[in-house]
Amino acid sequence: MQTKKEKEDRENLKQTRNWTWMELFDHRFFAEVWKKDRRVVRTAVMLVIIFHFFSIGIVPSESMAPTLEPDDLVLYVNTKHVTRGDIVFFTYPLDEKLKYVKRIIGLPGDEVEVKNEAVYVNGDPLEEDYLLEQPLYTFDKATVPEGYYFVLGDNRNNSEDSTHWGFLKAENVNGKAIGVLLPFSKFKLFK
Template sequence: MVSSITSGSSKQRRRSTIQSFFIWLTLGLLIRWVLIEPRWIPSGSMLPTLQIRDRIMVEKLRVRLHQPLPLNSIVIFRPPLALIKMGYDPSAALIKRIVGRPGDEIEIKNGQFWRNGRLVEEPWSSVKINYSMSQITVPEGTVMAMGDNRNASLDSHLWGPLPMENIIGTAVWCYWPLTRFGPTQ
């Protein structure tokens, strides 16, 4: 009689443990899918702001709620059609900084970045841009996204405005290496 009570209690504990595991697993996956997820930096296009192999946290809720993204937000996104046509993996994720929103006039002249007829000071970039870009008005439903390392970045100056629906989220925190621990902006 004692063994059957113990056996029943053991089964209940095991069942409870399994249920708890699946609840926590579901909660963790839900948080990662909806709110925030870890990513790493594979290239130097965001130097010096983000280094190769930095680990960052990407906030995804603002994008899911269709909230406007401020200028200078660092965004993670799926490649636009122009890059996919050039052979980019459609499931890849890229990272750049929003430098223009719908209606903004963007231009690169004399090695400097201009928005709406005004020279833009970019404290994260001390290198003069070595290309020009004719003035473009950013269309509705898109943003201009450029790397901080402008001379070594495959970005909107080459493939055009980024459709908002391609944006996955915004980089909010660098968590590795610990010497760079802190906000990404």
């Protein structure tokens, strides 16, 4: 049994708010909210969808110059499906707290090699118009294992990549870069 005081408290509570719990589950309440706050609801739904499929990453170093510069804000799609030439964000294999960004060069089963200031995939030199400069080092011929990728930075001579720590596990890939958001002067979308 409720005491008189409890009944009064309940009535006072009802008077201080403009809705009841029953109204919260009533379709008319949602219709009223939708009429008044369409922009807020639409924005909230849009943000949930965007951040489910997309993420934002910050370029941590000069290793992707000139394509990406340190502190560029990059939009990437959350996917594990990548192909040669894609720029990917991934969990650094030697420290899972760090996120790195590099370009996919070798796919599972590919033979990769760096020699004569060029990168070779399956015996053919890659045409790379995005490089800061040609690689001044060598990497012995190796086959990319199943479930792994061979990744390199566009700034080949200043990049800690697969030539240093080995092949990248496919499961470490967080997503594929689709464009630079900030700074506005560098805004662009990738092919």
